[in-house]
Amino acid sequence: MAVSAAMVFATVFAHGANVPKDYKGTPYGDNKHKGVAQSVPGRVECAYYDRGGEGVAYHDTDAKNHGSGELNPANGTYLNEFRMGEGVDTSYTKFHRMPDLFDDNSYNKVQPPADQLYVGWTEPGEWFRITVDVAHAGLYSADLLYTSNRGGSISLDVNGKDATGPLAIESTYDVADPIAWRQWHHWNLAKGLVKVRLPAGKTVLTVHILTQGQMNLAYFDFKEAH
Template identity: 30%
Template sequence: MKNYLLLLALLGCFACKKGLQDYRHAKPVSEVKVSTYDFLQQQNGLYDTLLLLINRVHLADLLKNEKVTFFVPQDISIQTAMRNLNFARARLGDAGNWTLDSVPDIVWDSLLRRYILAGIVDADSLRYADGSDLVSLYKHGMNGKVAGTNASGQVGGGTEVIQFADRNESRFIKDWSVALTQNVDITSKNGIMHILESRHVFGFTSFVGKAYPRSLEPIQGPYLGYPVEIPGIVNAADYDEGPKEVAFHYNNPNGNHNYRPDAPGTENCSQGDNQVSAGGNYNIGWTSDGDWVRYTVNIKAAGKYKVELRIAGNGGGIIYLEIDGVKVSDEIPIQGTGGWQSWQGAFGTADLPAGVHQMKVRIKKANLNLHRIIFTKL
């Protein structure tokens, strides 16, 4: 009896293993008797937005008559891309109310063609370890690779999907943008379709940048998201967001970067605190003659201000201030303090205009660290 039960258990194990094997390699294949375009049109409104764009850029005839492979993005993917576009516009101060009609046809055309390949590319042709490099219409580089999903507690034990990737003009996989299929190998009268998952965002990572090029420009403006108020404290490490020669000019990019990754070196300040912002815990250093950093400030009242520079360093230097490119302070001499974290005040005055302005702290002569600038109305 024991031997009989053991035999049944072993047979059960083999049966389970075979079931997993069959399930892992199961590949739902379907065939429709109409063209790719007509199939999408018959799906009860699921692809209305996609079809609208296909018609707009004159791809309907191709999807009706040419032998092509179509990795089909769903309408929700296009809607997500539009939400991302309007979010980017609103974040940069433009109206976040664009519709499909607001996006130039050339953008829709160039991106839709990334999903269409000449000829038939089925899942069986994409079983290489690194996938297969593919060329879409307009010769944009893509990649396709069959992969197994996870199921029944087994990695790769589920149904197979295609990883369809935009190579972003790079040979390195880390740079690729990948979409997964929901259904594969739906053959039509003139081609084959692979339906992409609904969580895919249309255009991979290219849609917002192509539709709204301003979103690709480096972010510029106050680091905290708002101008720093004067009178008050301007923490040196909170210089403006932006590229070199816009937010800063720094000759030595090799300092520490404890607070910011940019060229101006930032390090923990021995007299640091959270006044105004977290930037109050840091100072800038590794300064050279001719360096400058820019701050967007909101000056509450025009007039003369006392300026206190919180300085540390062995050699001293000279600092002065500019507002919108105009020198507004005297040249403030800096004495050595006896250590890079031995902080003292260096004092001067500045004539400041009211309103929001860009202020540059110019380091004419440098051998110093700067923690903050304190403005007091006289």
């Protein structure tokens, strides 16, 4: 069932109370990470989307996490079981000593960090929310670390209002790679993909998957734009 962002967000309040009054989501936290808003400027991790569940902090096409606990066996380890009871599909980059096997393959445009958590298995119509704490009001740009088997587009809302319009995601498909499944694991950095005005203080970003899907989204690296 499609869930509209308008079902969760209502009035956007002035500076000092940016987060919509009826938003029930909270910043992600666990025994490794404090439950505080991620900082802007800074790296905003997609896998640390807010707590609150389906229809509040995210919308996913099904309730199964197809990464944690499924592709990655539930063996008691932090990364393999990360948020495995939630609908958003999460996994992490895997490096091995033999080259060209996993996320450290030679077809990457950029080398991702090892054990980098990401949101994957994305489908058009899905979205997730991240509460951030913005140091100063103003214009920000952000790079995106991602993979994309077929290209597509995403967008960002700020406190429930579209702030970017569609953002084109370049495909990372590489015809030279003979291994079909690895076409989902060619990492790239889209520099300056996002340009957005943010108010100071607590702010909720909503990442929407608009077209194509099948992207892995690791993080947005926000910087003040000049």
